[in-house]
Amino acid sequence: xxxxxxxxxxxxxxxxxxxxxxxxxxxxxxxxxxxxxxxxxxxxxxxxxxxxxxxxxxxxxxxxxxxxxxxxxxxxxxxxxxxxxxxxxxxxxxxxxxxxxxxxxxxxxxxxxxxxxxxxxxxxxxxxxxxxxxxxxxxxxxxxxxxxxxxxxxxxxxxxxxxxxxxxxxxxxxxxxxxxxxxxxxxxxxxxxxxxxxxxxxxxxxxxxxxxxxxxxxxxxxxxxxxxxxxxxxxxxxxx
Numbered sequence: 001x002x003x004x005x006x007x008x009x010x011x012x013x014x015x016x017x018x019x020x021x022x023x024x025x026x027x028x029x030x031x032x033x034x035x036x037x038x039x040x041x042x043x044x045x046x047x048x049x050x051x052x053x054x055x056x057x058x059x060x061x062x063x064x065x066x067x068x069x070x071x072x073x074x075x076x077x078x079x080x081x082x083x084x085x086x087x088x089x090x091x092x093x094x095x096x097x098x099x100x101x102x103x104x105x106x107x108x109x110x111x112x113x114x115x116x117x118x119x120x121x122x123x124x125x126x127x128x129x130x131x132x133x134x135x136x137x138x139x140x141x142x143x144x145x146x147x148x149x150x151x152x153x154x155x156x157x158x159x160x161x162x163x164x165x166x167x168x169x170x171x172x173x174x175x176x177x178x179x180x181x182x183x184x185x186x187x188x189x190x191x192x193x194x195x196x197x198x199x200x201x202x203x204x205x206x207x208x209x210x211x212x213x214x215x216x217x218x219x220x221x222x223x224x225x226x227x228x229x230x231x232x233x234x235x236x237x238x239x240x
Contacts, residue, residue, distance in 0.1 A: 001226075003058065003092060004032035006039070009224050010060070013217075014096055014103035023098045024064040029083065030092030039226070041214035043207070044233035045082055045093070053231070055089040060228070062105070062213040064095040096217070098124075101166060108216040109209060110164050114144050124169065125176050130159040134180070137162070138202055141182065145208050148239065153191045153201035156180065166209040173199070184209050207235040 007027060010016075019025040036058040042049055044063045053059075065079050073080040086093065101124055110126050111117040119128040130137055134152075137159050142150040162180040165172055169183030170190045180200040184207075194201050214230035221228055 001035065002032065003027065003030055003034050003036065003094070006058065006060075006226065007032065007094065009221070009226060010094065010096060013220050014100045016096075016099055018102055019097060019099040024067050025095050025097045025099055028064060028066050028093045028095055029086055030058075034092055036092055039221075039228035040231050041217050041228050042231045042233050043211055043213050045079075046233045047082065047085075049231055049233055050082055050085050050089070050091070053089075053091070055091065057089070058092045058094065059086075060094045060096065060217065062095070062097060062100060062210060064097055065093060100213070100217070104220065105210065105213060105216055106164065106166050109166050109212050112216075113212060114141065114164075116164075119164075122176065124165050125172055126164045127176060127178060128162060128164065130162045130180070132159055133157065134159050134200055137180070141202055141204065145204055147205070147208055151186070151203040153186075153195050153199075155195050155198045155200040159200065166204075167206055182209075205237075207237070211235075 016026050037056045039058050039060060040053055042059060042061050045059060045061055045065050065082060075081055075084045106124065106126055110119060116128045119126040134154055134157055138150060138152050156179050159180045161178045162182060163176045163178040164182045168185035170186055180202060182202045182204050184203055184205045186201055186203050191201060211232060214232060218228050218230055
């Protein structure tokens with residue numbers, strides 16, 4: 001199969017034209033005429049993923065390996081080091097980032113992982129009814145995402161409605177009305193602002209909320225008779 005063929009299928013699943021202006025989704029390494037042997041799906045790429053996969057592999061990742069313009073290529077520094085290794089192994093790369101968030105990943109995680117299948121969607125934000133005590137709701141989310149710890153801002157004892165966005169959604173605060181917001185990468189001043197403004201926060205972390213990218217895309221590809229292997233990059237954070 002040529003990259004052009006799989007790219008067309010991906011574009012039907014989550015049109016690349018719907019990515020944000022600042023994003024860099026699309027074909028990042030290789031040409032549309034290139035052929036490949038296998039497809040691997042991963043949230044990101046790291047050295048372990050590159051070294052453990054065969055030559056002539058097509059990677060489809062959520063996060064773009066090349067995000068901003070590279071002014072030089074240093075084989076000792078990320079991300080250039082991975083680009084060098086991929087070229088040696090004739091590996092290719094397509095990224096599906098904000099276009100996939102809007103069309104697939106947010107809905108998949110909320111409905112299939114967290115179990116809330118009824119929601120209203122406005123761009124990146126999914127709003128749904130909870131009607132639970134905050135502590136009960138937070139513990140439910142913690143268990144379903146298999147998190148050892150959960151960082152929260154408890155501004156309300158009872159949660160009637162919640163808003164949801166995978167990844168890093170702090171910039172979306174103010175674009176919706178809800179009692180609680182589930183997303184990742186919340187900063188201190190954002191937390192303080194939300195506490196004072198009576199918006200509870202549940203930090204579901206960037207990695208934990210988006211590690212389902214491979215599972216989500218694999219199911220969508222199977223509907224098109226395309227089969228891929230799921231791998232995953234490391235979570236750079238650890239707990240001690």
